[in-house]
Amino acid sequence: MKSRLYNFITFNFINSKNSGFLTVLYFIILTLFILGTLLKPGYVFLLDFVLAPTFHFNFNDYLNGQNLFASLPLNFVIYFLSIVTSVAITQKIILFFIFFFSGWAMWRVLPAKLGNLSRLIAGTFFVVNPFVYERFTA
Numbered sequence: 644m645k646s647r648l649y650n651f652i653t654f655n656f657i658n659s660k661n662s663g664f665l666t667v668l669y670f671i672i673l674t675l676f677i678l679g680t681l682l683k684p685g686y687v688f689l690l691d692f693v694l695a696p697t698f699h700f701n702f703n704d705y706l707n708g709q710n711l712f713a714s715l716p717l718n719f720v721i722y723f724l725s726i727v728t729s730v731a732i733t734q735k736i737i738l739f740f741i742f743f744f745s746g747w748a749m750w751r752v753l754p755a756k757l758g759n760l761s762r763l764i765a766g767t768f769f770v771v772n773p774f775v776y777e778r779f780t781a
Contacts, residue, residue, distance in 0.1 A: 750762045
């Protein structure tokens, strides 16, 4: 029988009924740690994700072939969130969910037979990897 300390260190305690909650909590804390200073008031200027104070969305541009349809879902999200909040807060919400869902989805997609520790390490590395770091510091 394995000790409680071993189960805690190897994340076997997550096999209980609250496994989803603890995993979500872990990736929320990891995301807040990554985005720490980016969550301050104001805009975040990133290489591929720069937003203006007002966001104008024109569906006719997509129908005329002036924009790619690949950006349509993101533009819908930005447009509808910017109606409720400011564009700066919308940007921070989207950044939070990008990091959170990428780590959680990696944990969720991997088979349970790998064990929780390896799934958490894979999810953590999927969020914190050299490519993501380079895109945020460029």
